[in-house]
Amino acid sequence: MQFAPFFPLIYRILQPSFPDCLWCGDRNSQAISLTFDDGPHPQYTHQVLQVLDRYNIKASFFWLGACVNRSPEVAKAVCDSGHWIGLHGYDHRSFPLLTPNELKESLVKTQAAIYDSCNLLPEQVRDVRPPNGLFTPKTLNLFRQWNYRPVMWSVVPEDWVRPGITTVVQRVNQQVQNGSLIVLHDGVCGGQDVTATIEVLIPQLIQQGYKFVTVDNLWKYNQTN
DSSP states (O other): OOOOHHHHHHHHHHHHTTSSSSSOTTTTSSEEEEEEEEETTHHHHHHHHHHHHHHOOOOEEEOOOOOOOHHHHHHHHHHHTOOOOEEOOOOOOGGGGGGGHHHHHHHHHHHHHHHHHHHGGGGGGOEEEEGGOOOOOOHHHHHHHOEEEEEEBBOOOOOOOOHHHHHHHHHHHHHOTTTOOEEEEEEEETHHHHHHHHHHHHHHHHTOOOOOHHHHHHHHHHHHH
């Protein structure tokens, strides 16, 4: 069963309930954020970078620490290209299933891997997107204690189940609006199609007048409003 039709409803329920999370940007601006989860991947991420570079787009990547350690040169290429880096846990285990110590270790280990490959200090990498979108109020309280910023989403086309490039593009176009925070995947699940997807999607979004900014830019808007 695919859950894509339910994500807009889930968003409408969760977004007002957890206002301290980043769900979207300015609804009065056509600035949107393109984000990629589950990387870096030695093949798929490089391909994504080539498309983003061609359009001069800065995206945001939420990384698994284990993948950073496996492909440090890919991580460095992403960072050197000026994209925004966030955390997705060390090995994609759902955060509510972890003890506080295990969760802290997962995030710290991922920050260490990013430092080793990209020379980004831990305080420069503190945006966190929970794997599978699963979190609890306790999870968010721990983020606050540890000075992490929770990043969620507003457009989830469920590309990781590979419903087809046309379907993913159609879902994004149906849901996108000013300030949207779009989630795609450049990892093992979904990464096979991601480059072809953004090859189609990006020109369509540009034609509609959207401009692409990083997650950090969306935060800056939220912090001033």
